[in-house]
Amino acid sequence: MNKYFFVFSLAAIVSFCMTPLAKKIAHKIGAIDVPKDERRVHKKPIPRMGGLAIFIGFMVSVFSFIPLEGPIKGMVIGGAMIIIMGIMDDINPLSAKAKLAGQIISAAVAVYYGVIIQVLNIPFVDYQLNVEALGLGIPFTIFWIVGITNTLNLIDGLDGLAAGVATIAAISLSYVAYFNESYIAAMITLAIAGSCIGFLPYNFNPAKIFMGDTGSLFLGYMLAVTSVFGLTKGAVAIATVVPVLALGLPIFDTTFAILRRILNGRPIMEPDKGHLHHKLLSTGMGQKRTVLILYAISSILGVSAALMTRRVSWDLLFIIIAACALMYISLGMQPYEKQKTTHKE
Numbered sequence: 001m002n003k004y005f006f007v008f009s010l011a012a013i014v015s016f017c018m019t020p021l022a023k024k025i026a027h028k029i030g031a032i033d034v035p036k037d038e039r040r041v042h043k044k045p046i047p048r049m050g051g052l053a054i055f056i057g058f059m060v061s062v063f064s065f066i067p068l069e070g071p072i073k074g075m076v077i078g079g080a081m082i083i084i085m086g087i088m089d090d091i092n093p094l095s096a097k098a099k100l101a102g103q104i105i106s107a108a109v110a111v112y113y114g115v116i117i118q119v120l121n122i123p124f125v126d127y128q129l130n131v132e133a134l135g136l137g138i139p140f141t142i143f144w145i146v147g148i149t150n151t152l153n154l155i156d157g158l159d160g161l162a163a164g165v166a167t168i169a170a171i172s173l174s175y176v177a178y179f180n181e182s183y184i185a186a187m188i189t190l191a192i193a194g195s196c197i198g199f200l201p202y203n204f205n206p207a208k209i210f211m212g213d214t215g216s217l218f219l220g221y222m223l224a225v226t227s228v229f230g231l232t233k234g235a236v237a238i239a240t241v242v243p244v245l246a247l248g249l250p251i252f253d254t255t256f257a258i259l260r261r262i263l264n265g266r267p268i269m270e271p272d273k274g275h276l277h278h279k280l281l282s283t284g285m286g287q288k289r290t291v292l293i294l295y296a297i298s299s300i301l302g303v304s305a306a307l308m309t310r311r312v313s314w315d316l317l318f319i320i321i322a323a324c325a326l327m328y329i330s331l332g333m334q335p336y337e338k339q340k341t342t343h344k345e
Helices: 002-029 051-065 071-091 096-112 137-154 161-179 183-203 212-229 236-246 248-263 276-282 287-309 314-332 336-340
Strands: none
Touching (some): 002 051, 051 183, 071 096, 096 212, 161 236, 248 287
16 A cells, blocks of 8 residues: 555655746746636736646656556557647647647557557446447547546636546546556556645645646546546446546536537537536635535545445435536526626635
């Protein structure tokens, strides 16, 4: 168990120590987030690219304790590519098409090194679909990696939100991986959690630095890749459903964002103020309270993933998911016209 502690602690310490340096670099190269539209909550320019510290903390920990072979090598190479793209985007925003192309290429690198979804299980139904036998394993895997990479990026709208949610998801996945004897995956997800924890003191409200696309894209990519190769030793139902639950908050938020924009005749990629954190803010809550509520929801989903791993009653799972879904629907599916509500911190 000492090894798991050291993996987590080293990532946290390095990330914490590297964040001030990342802040200086961001100022020097002009990676600054200037509040120029109503979607942004902060009122003054804040350096971004804090994800560079998260990346360094993670990599130092992984290189120190985990052999770079097979899927892990692909994950590291793909993660480095994502970081480079994120830095470029934080300096000078890239087009949506360019970012998507970079994400697909990074996902393809992981696939090349053996990160492939083989079987899908239909939740609550005793049916398994062998997507690899159907020739769909690679496209399903790329879709999953790119999708999760973007979901975490989309919820990065409040101080500390993405880093905290990524930490909770990583710890949940680490527990599930350890329970299913995927010990390497358990250490990798602990390294993800540690690197986020080290960054959070600088990122929690009031934030001194943002992680930027450098951090949100990197964390989303790492969680997506690890969830694929890290749970394959477990039951198929667990390997399919647990990552969805552990990453439930960003997945649900992104899904409803897409539905909301379609229903309102808006382009899917058009930003708006209809995300769950915007809705909570519009009720008069401050940033800290909003973020803590979203941490709680994410934790509930993470616990659900753990309960499923231990074969706890599915009835309880239904209740937990239904409660979270109802909370989101009541706050997040208001008409588009009402999304222009302003708020004060």
